[in-house]
Amino acid sequence: MDHSPLAGQGPGSGAQPAPGRPATPPEQPPASPAKPAPGHWLPLVATCLGTFLLLVYATIVTVALPRMADDLHAGFGALQWIVDVYTLALAGLLLGMGSLGDAFGRKRLYVVGLAVFTLATLGCGLAPNAQVLIAARAVQGVAGAAMFGTLLPLIGLTYHGRDRARAFAVWGAVAGAAAGVGNVLGGLLTEFLSWPWIFYGAVPVCAATLVLSVKVLVRDARTPARIDWPGIVTFTLAATGITFGCVRGGERGWSDPSTLLAFAVGACALLAFLLVERATTHPMLPLALLRTPAFNGLLIAACGYYLAAFGFLPVLSLWLQNGVRLGSLATSLVITVQPAAFFATSALAGGVLRRIPARWAIGGGTVLTGVGDLALLAVQPGSSWPVLLPGLVLTGVGAGLVSPVLPALAMSAAPPEHSGAAAAAANSARQLGLALGIALLGTVFHRYVPGTGDGASPGAYAAGLDAVFLLAGVIGVGGGLSALRLMRPRGAVR
Template sequence: MTDAADGAIRVASPAGRWIVLTTVLGSSMALLDSTVINVALPRIGEDLDTDLAALQWTVNAYMLTLAGLILLGGALGDRFGRRRVFVIGVVWFAVASLLCGLAPNAAVLIAARALQGVGGALLTPGSLALIQASFHPDDRARAVGLWSGLGGVGAAVGPFVGGWLVDGPGWRWVFLLNLPLAAVCLPVALRHVPESRDPEAHGRFDVLGAALAALALALVTYALIEVPVQGASATVVGAAIGGVLLGVAFVQVERHRADPMVPPSIFASRQFTAVNIVTFCVYAALGGFFFLSAIQLQVVAGYSALGAGTALLPTTVLMLLFSASAGDLGRRIGPRIPLTVGPLLAAAGMLLFLRVGPGASLSSYFQDVLPAVLVLGIGMVILVAPLTATVLAAVDTGRAGLASGINNAAARAAGLLAVAALPLLAGMGPEAYRDAGEFAATFRRAMPMCAGLLVAGSVIAWSTVRTTPEAARGCRPECTTHCGVTAPPLEPERQTAGRAGGT
């Protein structure tokens, strides 16, 4: 077998094609389950006879463990073998997917979704790290471009396939579809993908930091979701206070550890800190929008699951087709204008979506839905690639992988908190998704909130981001083809260069 340490594999070789195939299949499993779940939510609620809080947890349980552990997952691969950790992640994800597909009730489904997130945290950083470690330096950009482009195609067809499965054999097949993908991915990985490690990696991992971050997010999320059901009960208040205290403890632990998962020193860069705040605003808005809009289309406008998934498809297609061009634009004019204009356009798209109400229908798609989706998609195209580039340019090149991992985790945490908080802020009751009139009224209150987050991100970007093109030096063509609907893409070239916290 070819030695990965030499990085001698060529893309055009049979070994190279096998590596691209298995990494695309592995990362697609995690990507699909984070994008298609929204279209399945109304059917899950109906079949399991559960309330809105359980649907929120169905989304958030996955995001919680993925966001909390993705940095640690990359570090484990560097230390113990990237292929080994990737394979463990694929098996873990497949088993958790089987549990999701067989779940007899909401509690089991939520627990299985949390386990899925653990598997995703192991395989998501590992798939790209394997490409970087295996291919010849001259072929790495091409290999990453193939991985990114094929992953983008998967993201584009995911909601369509998910909707078709929900309307056809049922929502359980959204999860069971991962089993044949894993059945192909595993033998290919074991036979054709070489093992690799970071020789400078050590066995000291910031498990305490990862645990504190995940528990803090979990308690705050619990409090936000349960307030509409329990009110300001002792349990809810205690969870909120406990989450805040654990967050403070996480900061203190990271400040005093020799090898922290999130080194506080990285935030000494004012631009890095500011752009992560912009990232948080943008992906909180996107997370809330995609969660609520898929339900709005089905419960209020009367779309099928397939119709809802297809209706939102143009956003992903636009990103797949034009993100590279947006990256080129950012390199020429600097990131400040794209990071200001992009969120404003995306906000306008969300406000246009307010036209999708009880009077909307599949027959009026081109009048009611498509304009909103196109404006939203154009805004995302303009902002995602420069956002990633600016994060990478704000730190030393040796910390690019770490910076990318932090930015990716921040985006996922933002989506998690938005899905928890928006229904509360919009006044959605536990049974809102069962009543078209109630859900439509609360949706009209939620969309301006999402748009407001994007406007806040735009203002912060205009106020803090440097205007020079050099601020976008981290943006390369292979970075910009991957679809950033749920989180910014991870940094490809130096993804494996980080130490214990790198992804």
């Protein structure tokens, strides 16, 4: 049995009832709920739809990048920002939005975020140039952060006991699969319609989700807590500076003054964030959590597995379309292998994951994503898409092991009053891993393949992809091994 701080304390344990709900009497049979209402799972449907929408847009533009480059006359740097600015806003503001949700009401903030997200999505489809599209994507990311920062607490308010465990497992599977499914949807819409339809097509779904959310989500009380504005600002500056430095380094070189300035701003802001959180009486992220080795292992794995599993997809899409000369539909079908492996793993291993030690699900799954990246090193000059299949399967299986159990483990790692902050920190680490992965791996690829890669030699493509997969693999394996060590039960010899 795993005796780590993350084991046996999850939402499924029934030890902590949802805030605002009475505890279920011990003598009540779990198979006979007091009120088996037909709409019992509608709040989960609403939150999963919102989760899918906001996370699918982290990757849905990936397969459409070559078409966007042609239609909007966008260079490689602009293409990187079209992908990355959304994920960066999502990761940088997620922790802060959790605090705002506590102060203003989680349902209220979620509904406002979803409404703004809907308008921003429409604005992305109408964008006449790359600059407007990047700005609309930034607004989309800010709104997505408002949604993402409140979703897990809303689920926790609605369900308890075994139902809460099931709800978190379903939510985790949806959250993990969205990144892979986004590539498929983007390819289909781009092939049969045009790239703006990857945004137009979501507007009716956003509107329907908004109506459903207003009707079925529980209205929580506002908490008269002080908002940690300095923490929100410094954390956002840190995430933005570091990611901007990665993108800028690929565009202008690592010794360019703007690159060095971005890294300096990011490092200083990160130090300021730690000092602010230490000094304030109402921190956005209690630093006591960061003194828990198991929680640090969870954050490392969350960042590492998302980077290793999904950070390479934009450059892989460019190779498949501009190097192998596949169409958008064929490219999306190749990438479909990864979400298919993810879904199969989540479905088949769900029961097993609840019976094995937490560290093996999280750390082992992250290691497996890194191994999948290393399997993709089989790409050689003249290779075609079949060489990708083993690596895509392994990265999908690895992500499928981690994602369903991550939110519940994060919330169980903290005292009840800080469980929302713990979940937001884990989700923020996951999204920051994707943002940094897209920026860093795109930068490495760009050293070998200039521009969008159209017309680059097979040798250049192979060298660029090998460098990308090697770096992603090292990060995945290293992050997983670190998590296994940090999440080791106290007193264990090995």
